[in-house]
Amino acid sequence: MKVLIIDDDKLVCSSLKIILSSDKEVTVCGSGNSGEDAINLYEETNPDILLMDIRMEPMSGLAAGEKILHLHPDAKILYLTTFLDDDYIIKALNIGAKGYMLKQDFESILSALHAVYQGQNVYGNEIITKLPVLLQQSNSRVNYESYGITDKEYEIICKIADGLSNKEISELLFLSEGTVRNYISLILEKLSLRDRTQIAIFYYKNC
Structure with missing residues (x-):
């Protein structure tokens, strides 16, 4: 399983590499620190999964993910963020991300990656409890x-x-x-x- 890591915090990138390297089935094929890096490195490395932060400058992980999914509809994107933000969660759902997890759930990252690799959608416990209300809200837009x-x-x-x-x-x-x-x-x-x-x-x- 090839995983591309994108996070604007270089320390987080290094920590994720250490966590992922403990699994012999996972290979970190690249890492970057911005939405632009995500787009460019995705094309270069063709990863099985893109593990990406959301809030980055100048291009957010959501904007980068949307562009990648526009070009590669089968792309598997797992968002890893510190923000339990309703708008972010809905946006991630709408663009077709395979998962949304909080960074404090780092112990579940490897199992989440394997689940996404096998075709499942993965959301942290905090997100799962919010989904019913968020999905109802997302279906009540103006005509x-x-x-x-x-x-x-x-x-x-x-x-x-x-x-x-x-x-x-x-x-x-x-x-x-x-x-x-x-x-x-x-x-x-x-x-x-x-x-x-x-x-x-x-x-x-x-x-």
């Missing part, structure tokens, strides 16, 4: 179709809410920046909003 918002426009709204720039959105969705700007203009008009910030606020108020 964007009633505003005339298309699937592509909704996808761009989500990217704006994630804090992506026009350039990042264009690269992720394989569109020109001009096309992205045109989509945003249409979104603003349909939702009667003034700017990108209001789009993000509208999204989070209605998610």
Whole structure:
């Protein structure tokens, strides 16, 4: 099992390597410290599992994971973070991550990796207790179709809410920046909003 480790804390990366090296079935095929590293190293190493942090700069683990899964739908991503954040958990679920664990559950990392490798989804105990409520909340979004918002426009709204720039959105969705700007203009008009910030606020108020 080849595992790629991504965490902006180099000490965490080193500690994870030590933990994973205790299992003869696991090979750490690379490590990095940013979302950009995750994308580049994923292409270089083709890991079986990407073990990745969430809150990183300038590109978050969620944004990197979404891009990787867009290019490689079969990618297995296991998030390992210190943040028990509802929005993060829902986002990880929505993009298709295979798991979400807290770093304090380090003793369960190896068993979680094996489970993900075998095709299972893995969530820490704290996340499992929150899932029923979070899934119910995620299904109560505003009806964007009633505003005339298309699937592509909704996808761009989500990217704006994630804090992506026009350039990042264009690269992720394989569109020109001009096309992205045109989509945003249409979104603003349909939702009667003034700017990108209001789009993000509208999204989070209605998610």
